Amino acid sequence: MSEIEERAKRALNKKAPFGPDVDLSEYELGFLKGEKFESAEEIPENFTKEVEKVGVSSKSSSLGYFQVDQSALFSMSLGEGVEILPLSEAMKKYKWLKDRYFKLVQPDADKYTAFSALHPAEGYFIRVREGVKLNIPVQTCLLINKEGVLQNVHNIIIAERDSEIHILTGCTTGAHSGFHLGISEFYVEENAKISFTMIHHWAKDSHVRPRTGVKIERGGTFINNYICMSEVRSLQSYPNVWCEGENSSAIFNTITMATNKSYIDLGSRIFLRGKGSRAEIISRNIASKKGYMIARGHLIGDNPECRGHLECRGIILGDGVIHTIPEIEGGYEGVELSHEAAVGKIAEDEIFYLMSRGLSEEEATSIIVRGFMKVKIPEIPRRLKDEIEKIVDESTKKLM
Amino acid sequence: MLVVEDLRVEVGRKEILKGIDLTIGDGEKHVLFGPNGSGKSTLLMTIMGFPRYKIIQGRIEFNGVDITEMAMNERVRLGIGLAYQHPPSIKGVTLEDIIKICSRKERIGEEERILLEKLKMPTDFLKRDVNSGFSGGEIKRSEILQLLLLKPKLAMMDEPDSGVDVENIEIVGNAINELLRGRSGLIITHLGYILKYVDVDFGHVMMNGRIACSGDPHKLLSSIISEGYSRCASCLR
Ligand SMILES: Nc1ncnc2c1ncn2[C@@H]1O[C@H](COP(=O)(O)OP(=O)(O)OP(=O)(O)O)[C@@H](O)[C@H]1O
Ligand SMILES: [Mg+2]
Numbered sequence: 001m002s003e004i005e006e007r008a009k010r011a012l013n014k015k016a017p018f019g020p021d022v023d024l025s026e027y028e029l030g031f032l033k034g035e036k037f038e039s040a041e042e043i044p045e046n047f048t049k050e051v052e053k054v055g056v057s058s059k060s061s062s063l064g065y066f067q068v069d070q071s072a073l074f075s076m077s078l079g080e081g082v083e084i085l086p087l088s089e090a091m092k093k094y095k096w097l098k099d100r101y102f103k104l105v106q107p108d109a110d111k112y113t114a115f116s117a118l119h120p121a122e123g124y125f126i127r128v129r130e131g132v133k134l135n136i137p138v139q140t141c142l143l144i145n146k147e148g149v150l151q152n153v154h155n156i157i158i159a160e161r162d163s164e165i166h167i168l169t170g171c172t173t174g175a176h177s178g179f180h181l182g183i184s185e186f187y188v189e190e191n192a193k194i195s196f197t198m199i200h201h202w203a204k205d206s207h208v209r210p211r212t213g214v215k216i217e218r219g220g221t222f223i224n225n226y227i228c229m230s231e232v233r234s235l236q237s238y239p240n241v242w243c244e245g246e247n248s249s250a251i252f253n254t255i256t257m258a259t260n261k262s263y264i265d266l267g268s269r270i271f272l273r274g275k276g277s278r279a280e281i282i283s284r285n286i287a288s289k290k291g292y293m294i295a296r297g298h299l300i301g302d303n304p305e306c307r308g309h310l311e312c313r314g315i316i317l318g319d320g321v322i323h324t325i326p327e328i329e330g331g332y333e334g335v336e337l338s339h340e341a342a343v344g345k346i347a348e349d350e351i352f353y354l355m356s357r358g359l360s361e362e363e364a365t366s367i368i369v370r371g372f373m374k375v376k377i378p379e380i381p382r383r384l385k386d387e388i389e390k391i392v393d394e395s396t397k398k399l400m
Numbered sequence: 401m402l403v404v405e406d407l408r409v410e411v412g413r414k415e416i417l418k419g420i421d422l423t424i425g426d427g428e429k430h431v432l433f434g435p436n437g438s439g440k441s442t443l444l445m446t447i448m449g450f451p452r453y454k455i456i457q458g459r460i461e462f463n464g465v466d467i468t469e470m471a472m473n474e475r476v477r478l479g480i481g482l483a484y485q486h487p488p489s490i491k492g493v494t495l496e497d498i499i500k501i502c503s504r505k506e507r508i509g510e511e512e513r514i515l516l517e518k519l520k521m522p523t524d525f526l527k528r529d530v531n532s533g534f535s536g537g538e539i540k541r542s543e544i545l546q547l548l549l550l551k552p553k554l555a556m557m558d559e560p561d562s563g564v565d566v567e568n569i570e571i572v573g574n575a576i577n578e579l580l581r582g583r584s585g586l587i588i589t590h591l592g593y594i595l596k597y598v599d600v601d602f603g604h605v606m607m608n609g610r611i612a613c614s615g616d617p618h619k620l621l622s623s624i625i626s627e628g629y630s631r632c633a634s635c636l637r
Contacts, residue, residue, distance in 0.1 A: 347488065348452075349488040350488050350490045352450055352451075352472060353484070353487055353488050353490070354490075354493075354498075354501065355471075355472040355473045355476075356448055356449075356472055356473075356476060356481075356482055357476065357498065357501045357502050357546060357550065358473055358476040358477065358501065358502070358504070358550065359473060359501060360473050361471075361473075367493060367497065367501075368490060368492075368493065370492070371490055371491055371492025371493035371497070371529075372491055372492050373492070374492040
């Protein structure tokens with residue numbers, strides 16, 4: 001038994017520090033019969049239709065990966081420079097990859113990572129070669145199709161020196177219940193840049209536990225945009241990000257809505273280790289209809305010349321709850337860390353201002369909420385920006 | 401057009417308007433003077449329909465319809481418009497968004513462009529969050545622009561000429577003049593700069609929640625400027 005498995009075994013009953021505890025024995029891994037598809041057109045329509053709600057288009061030539069339950073149905077590299085493979089294949093192909101497997105996420109972090117390490121996992125491996133810059137977003141997608149399935153995902157993304165990539169990942173479900181467990185390890189090498197946009201769309205009885213680790217070398221940049229506007233039974237994630245290198249930077253934008261009794265607990269923890277490293281954590285949250293939202297964030301200034309800002313804003317509509325827990329920690333003179341948090345209902349003045357321009361109270365509220373959810377997301381392709389706005393617009397409209 | 405009868409209004413349990421009677425006929429332009437805190441803005445906000453201003457007595461009629469209890473957006477539909485003294489800023493809602501709301505259009509067209517030009521508002525303003533970081537003069541121009549697009553039958557303006565420099569007063573003044581062509585107007589002003597650009601028919605002085613006197617706006621203004629409000633106070637008695 002490998003060391004990873006041994007550590008995992010000991011942690012199988014280790015509860016996660018955050019989020020409701022879910023009994024994994026109620027779920028089973030779901031494998032699809034049949035082979036991998038050679039082209040995206042062959043993916044059955046009942047699957048491709050589902051993923052449109054997370055902005056992934058199977059017709060696009062930039063579709064790189066498609067997984068249903070536990071089975072990788074499709075993967076395609078984009079030229080020489082951007083290699084995309086199911087992780088299981090990549091692990092066989094590249095012996096060195098085991099040095100990057102369960103390195104940024106610990107197998108014994110909690111019972112979920114332990115479960116993941118001890119069961120067959122599948123996910124995408126994306127490797128952008130040195131100096132390659134891809135401007136169109138690579139699309140990947142993970143779909144839970146069968147009721148009661150546990151989807152055990154493991155992704156490894158490597159951006160080699162001076163490379164640049166945008167990735168759009170959509171995770172969604174066609175089933176009412178299911179468990180999405182996703183380990184993601186991101187390696188941003190010197191002067192490389194990954195902009196990663198993840199759009200989630202879950203169902204009433206989905207439990208979601210992403211486990212993410214990011215390491216950024218000198219001059220590297222990692223931008224993470226996370227959007228989840230659907231209901232979900234519980235969603236909890238707290239990525240660890242190490243800005244290791246000099247002048248490395250990380251930006252986390254999160255846009256979420258906890259509605260219809262959804263329980264969402266999200267944050268990110270960024271260690272500013274490199275000289276001149278920078279981080280920004282920004283979240284916009286809505287809680288409504290007994291939704292419960294916890295917005296965390298933790299900036300750790302681990303060197304005397306780092307800068308970080310944390311910003312949590314929340315709107316409560318009706319009877320939702322928002323709890324923000326921002327933490328900043330500096331151990332050196334010269335660190336510049338700040339946070340601001342604000343939670344409340346929409347200001348009446350703003351509603352009446354718009355009503356005095358002819359809108360009804362509902363219309364006014366909806367426009368203010370949409371404005372509030374507009375986070376200035378830097379440097380992402382137009383198409384992605386539009387997609388995000390569309391999803392936020394549609395879901396906030398439904399709120400009213 | 402507008403009839404206000406014996407209007408008493410409370411804000412936060414404090415009586416601010418203590419019995420106002422005011423009638424504005426079709427196409428008439430009225431100005432409202434009065435010291436700080438006398439209740440001028442309160443009157444306009446009440447006519448517009450802010451629920452915070454509680455009507456405890458009296459009624460408001462607009463074109464024969466009793467609007468005392470009517471929701472604000474319905475008053476807008478009937479043709480009442482207000483340019484604010486202190487409009488709020490709204491995060492993520494741009495001037496362009498507001499323009500589209502006022503003009504009821506999907507996108508900015510020729511008419512809007514011409515007005516922006518007239519009001520000397522460069523197009524990069526459109527992408528800015530409304531009123532956020534706008535200078536005093538910019539707020540006034542943006543408010544007038546919104547009224548020009550709303551095309552109300554009665555345009556109420558709360559101090560459109562306060563804090564506006566000499567060049568801007570001309571821009572704002574001409575725009576208000578255009579706005580009021582064929583419409584009724586109720587304008588609050590302290591120093592009456594706007595009277596240079598707009599022909600007004602009547603003036604009123606508000607003192608401590610009451611209209612102390614009414615008459616020729618130019619005469620009222622010159623008396624206020626030379627003697628302050630002391631004479632108006634005696635007028636009330
Ligand atoms: N929410 C409130 N609670 C208590 N008092 C209020 C409230 N809003 C306004 N007031 C009071 O009502 C009075 C009238 O205010 P209003 O804004 O109508 O005055 P104004 O004549 O427009 O003055 P200015 O010339 O300074 O604009 C003031 O004394 C003000 O403090
Ligand atoms: Mg006032």
